[in-house]
Amino acid sequence: MSEFKIGPLNHVGVAVPNIEQACETYRSLYGATDITTPFDMPEQGVKVCFVNLPNSQIELIEPLSEASPIANFLKKNPAGGQHHVCFEVADINEAVTEMEKRGATVLGKPRIGAHGTMIIFVHPKNSNGVLVELMETPKGHH
Numbered sequence: 338m339s340e341f342k343i344g345p346l347n348h349v350g351v352a353v354p355n356i357e358q359a360c361e362t363y364r365s366l367y368g369a370t371d372i373t374t375p376f377d378m379p380e381q382g383v384k385v386c387f388v389n390l391p392n393s394q395i396e397l398i399e400p401l402s403e404a405s406p407i408a409n410f411l412k413k414n415p416a417g418g419q420h421h422v423c424f425e426v427a428d429i430n431e432a433v434t435e436m437e438k439r440g441a442t443v444l445g446k447p448r449i450g451a452h453g454t455m456i457i458f459v460h461p462k463n464s465n466g467v468l469v470e471l472m473e474t475p476k477g478h479h
């Protein structure tokens with residue numbers, strides 16, 4: 338087996354029905370001060386922003402339409418919920434090859450994520466019910 342392994346936790350994705358209200362919760366309930374302005378990622382079907390923390394990020398995601406990959410999740414969890422965890426990897430193509438070699442189901446093809454690097458998703462059935470995102474480490478990090 339190759340030496341491939343996951344790196345640091347980059348973010349925890351949280352699906353929310355209303356991103357502005359969720360930002361307000363992190364501000365007023367938890368005192369978060371560094372929250373980015375939400376922006377649309379139509380190719381991912383979500384509006385997204387980040388609650389920046391000293392050691393990681395919470396990624397808030399709101400569906401842009403019924404066709405969003407998070408639409409079903411929010412139907413089942415109308416108040417929102419923890420949606421995915423994201424680990425950094427050195428090389429996304431190596432990640433795809435190794436995940437598949439190790440028997441995991443990679444969902445779709447590598448695509449550009451919200452941090453500007455390539456991402457993939459691994460089906461929750463492969464990791465104890467947790468949807469896992471793997472993202473290439475941004476240049477200049479670590």
Ligand SMILES: CC[C@@H](C(=O)O)C(=O)SCCNC(=O)CCNC(=O)[C@H](O)C(C)(C)COP(=O)(O)OP(=O)(O)OC[C@H]1O[C@@H](n2cnc3c(N)ncnc32)[C@H](O)[C@@H]1OP(=O)(O)O
Pocket residue numbers: 350378381383385396398406407409410419420421423444449450451452456458460461466467468470
């Ligand atoms: C902001 C951009 C980017 C970034 O840069 O960080 C992102 O994070 S985008 C995040 C949103 N995008 C994605 O999630 C893409 C990958 N996801 C998918 O392809 C789908 O969401 C899915 C995982 C295949 C599920 O699709 P869905 O339409 O919900 O299918 P089902 O309802 O049939 O679900 C199948 C099965 O999986 C369970 N499930 C669904 N979502 C999750 C989840 N987030 N965590 C854990 N489990 C999940 C669902 O309950 C079903 O289970 P069973 O009923 O037991 O079969």
Ligand SMILES: [Co+2]
Pocket residue numbers: 348350396421423470
């Ligand atoms: Co994400």
